[in-house]
Amino acid sequence: MRIAVCLKYVPDPGTIEVDPLTGLIAADRLLYMLNPADESALELALRLRPPQGTVTVFNVGPVEADRLLQEALAAGADAAVRVWDSAISSTKPMITTILLAAALRAAELPDLVLCGGHSVDRGSGTVPALLAEHLGWPVVTEVTQFEMQPDELQSGRMRVQRRLARGARAESEVTLPAILGLETGLVHLRQASLPSLMRVKHTPIPLYGLEELGLSPQDLHFPAMTLHEVMPPRPRARVMFTPDCHRSAPERVAQILSAGVAGKAGQILDSGTPEQQADAIIDFLRQHGFLEKSP
Amino acid sequence: MTALPAKEQFDVIVVGAGPAGSAAALLSARAGLKVLLLERGEYPGAKNVSGAVFYGSAILNQLIPNWWEQAPVERYICRRDIAFMSPTTAVALDFRCAGSGYATAPYNGFSVLRPKFDRWLAAQAEAAGAFLLTSAVVDDVLWDDGRVVGVRVRREQGEIYGKVVIACDGVNSFLAKKAGLQREFHAHELSLGVKEVIGLDPAIIQDRFHLTGNEGIAFEYLGAITEDVHGGAFLYTNRDSLSLGVIGQVSSLVERRKRPYELLERFKAHPAVAPLVRGGKLREYSAHLIPESGWAMQPKLYTDGLLVAGDAAGFCLAAGLYLEGMNYAIQSGLAAAETAIAACRRGNFSARSLAVYRKHLKQRHVSTDFRAYRHAPSFVNGPRLQNLYPEMIARSMEQIFRVDGAPKRKILPLAYRMVRQSEIRPGQLLRDAYQVARAYLW
Known part of the structure; x- marks a missing residue:
């Protein structure tokens, strides 16, 4: 079984100043x-990987993202691919x-593509669905859990749990090849051992350009x-x-000091048509x- | 994929990618040694704090010619001010030099922002061939037959072996203590520095500090600024920010129950400082320990297979006139690298072989400087010299310049009255005068 994991290189929210x-x-x-x-997606892929399986990590990003792919290799991924081209502007x-x-x-x-459901920077949550559209594959989003029994591996089916509103869960089955969009914070990535970390330090990452x-x-x-344009929300002006x-x-001072209470003498609308009264x-x-x- | 053997053996393992560590790694890598540079932060400099003015541009210039052209430096320091303060007064000694070596290459010193500068210096070491590993916390030294043979990193299979370990892991050096070279510190030997970086428009900085172009100024403050806590304060100009902070001896902070940030707020509100920082916007806040006792807290500098350099070895000269650390860190890092290179050439890593470290430190004027100023820290960092006398100078000037119809006093009777008012005994005054002379004059 071959698993692909899509990794995004995002700014650490703690360092945004x-x-x-x-x-x-x-x-x-x-x-x-x-x-x-x-x-989470990478860790779950590594746990799911059967003995003959492979985990390949993909990234669309500039050369700085190589470090991230190297770390994924150190954690246990079998191969990494980075996609970038000078023609890519966004x-x-x-x-x-x-x-x-x-x-x-x-x-x-x-056979299976795992994506994080949302990124911390843009967070549109659309990547799994769009990817499924391009590949013509089924997609399951908001996945909290998935498992695969050995016999299911043969039949190419997989059981998946989805998060629904108000804590409800949906249990479903999907036919491979498929794409899963995973929730954040399901598991932590394992810590790479020192020798593997040192091994990957100068590992070149294959780069795919547009050509x-x-x-x-x-x-x-x-x-x-x-x-x-991105604008901050502006509250509507209120009349004082x-x-x-x-x-x-x-009398005016009394009106101000009463904070509007004095002005509430009220008026009873008992004449005119309903339209006039509403006006x-x-x-x-x-x-x-x-x-x-x-x- | 280039696979390394499981039991990777390095020639030199440098722990800590600060100025000392990166300089040591750079020089050893240039000599063709296999160097590992370990850093606990996410990147070199992530955890490093100092004032920060880097004096000793000429030292780095020998290593990397015209380094300031490529390094992230802020301003070259060609003005220095030493100010004596009372709560309302400041008397300053102003030094400005447009001469060679200060305002021209190789310059005397630069203000730097450590996260950027340390990252750059470590990148130079990496470019020279050192293997830099970040997010690597070193937990212990590995021993074999009574000698240090490597370190243990806090990771799975974290043992790494090397012929020489150079510990540049900063003021509270874990490695030096683990190796039994350093004792526990006393609170009076350490100072706590708290620092803010305040953003300010470069044009305002130029106007406010009378600077042109990329000139910079370093202010040092003594006197009433830290109240009764033994310490001082500093203010340095960066390109578009100011670095300012207060330094207080740990023991007296504890004794007087003073919080360092209160002192910093007081400092910023002092009438001589407030107009300098007016309108600035706080960018960062940091704190760090400073090994101020110099000679007295120096550890044993080497043992079988291990050398200690930088702050870890107490190479920080805090002696009133001087407040220097990064230059000694680099010098000691280079001396340690020279020692390691020589030891690798001989193939002998025993303490006896590494003892040439002392000679290299002397050649680079590190140990000689610390020896020369060995008497300074103990009393310079004491209450009278750091707080009382500066305040008396400021108060005396207040008296001298005051015109209020009272008869003018000559300086000697004025000084006499000052001394009488304070609780210093004349004998003490003479002793202090002798100590100042002994520390700085001969």
């Missing part, structure tokens, strides 16, 4: 790490999955959704209570700042 002078994230202070959900899920699908094909399609994958930059052109300017000064209520609410004034 906003430079107080520029207001931007200080890129030179960021440290990168293996995405925690992918860490790592949106859509583009990443096209590259991953091509890389999986180039390295001979596996090796049989892709052209055109294949990565997906203008379907473009991010224009202002006392009635026709009243005398002591009167809306006017009242607008006047007192509970509704936005019509432009």
